[in-house]
Amino acid sequence: MLLASSSEVDVVLKALCNIKNTVKSHRNINDYKETILAELPDLVNEACSVPRFGLELTPWSNWNGESNPLWWSSYNDVKHQRDIHFDKANLKNTLNSMAALNIVILYYYRELLAQAGEDYQFKDVTKKFQPESSLIKFSDSYYYSLLIAG
Template sequence: MKTNFWQYYLSIEEDIDRLFRYIEPSEDNFSTYSVELTRLYLAICSELDVILKAYCKLLDDDSKASRINEYAELINASNKDISTASLNLQRFRLAITPFSDWEKSITPKWWKKYNGVKHNRDINFRDANLGNVLNSFAGLYLLNLYYYHELRSIDLRKQGFFEHLEETASSLKSRLKVLKINSIWFEFHKR
């Protein structure tokens, strides 16, 4: 059975876009929390765990990585620039570098907070806030991009070809204009 991580991402993307009708994605609102943000946070980070594991398997068939630090070690060892990749919420000019902590070999703060919410929601409910949701959402987008790029690269290398990350990004179709990476704008609905 072929997994389709991108379809799941698109579903979450629609939820995030709908959320922006009620909460302006601005640093002033990063501490805003709610039941809906909790639902999104748990769903996004759960999917992150799934795609991280699959991405590590793609990078190394023998990978047994099952924790965030193990994922980070394998991904960073493959010389990926994921820790410096910056995303912007296109309409709001808000930059997010979700895996920047991996440069220092530490777990992203938003991932630590996710585990707190997952295991002790009653105590850590406020940590399911807009800032953590946006960081995890940006991380999910980025991981999808890198996963599909690596998946395509495997086949292309066999044929003697190479695809740039930007080409992979433009081939992933999104119904919304939510994120951009670095200086590349993804306006898929114009294609």
Template sequence: MTTAAEVDVIAKLICKGIDPQSRAKGIQSYQREIVAEFPAIYKAKVLVPRFGLTLKPWSNWETENTSPLWWKANNNVKHQRSEFFHEATLKNLLNAVAALLLFLVLYYGEEIKDLAPKSALFVPNSFCVKIGGDWMYMHMS
């Protein structure tokens, strides 16, 4: 739940970076603003090479007004834990952490560009970074 809360915080900051007047609040308003600026965000991948995992935490954003599955599960567990505790899975946690990593890379861009490849556990395989005044979609093979 803490990871999803951090995603929410960074998503607001990303939206403010796109438009300082942004009033985005909630996953679907974040989706509208972020996808408008970064239309390929749904393709972004995070690799977990130690375990042979490839995570695409924003893949649901290919479709308008669609929340990521891990986000829905988090809200289900947060608001109705006794009914949805079975959704508190490692898979959802890993996707939330991957989503946060991608948003941190997106938000901090050039400040962390040299740090991203050094992670041995989570590796952002594709992401957007700000270089100079331009946003670039990066893919690492």
């Protein structure tokens, strides 16, 4: 799962960066970081939770400093030397990778919708995600609440 989710992060993050900066070449995670910090700096502070287990995940927080996310480094280690670094394909890194993927998908679709000339809030984007994730969630403010009148 770490390899699959992190590979997808790479694909979606590159597409997001190409939307935000059509001039720059986005070849690797360091290029992505540069564009994200310049164009979408709030992304690095986004959090997801795993409510069932009381976990809070901030998979991009390392980008506030000099290093890349630990889950990303672990993904690369496993991808290139699986026999040596197999222990890094663990639940912690996988959950952080999946949270990172959820965050970049959220931003990517908001940008796609903005290109269509519509101003979308995150809750407008999450409303389009079907089925809604029950494992990894954004904060409640990213969802419309359902009111049932009786």
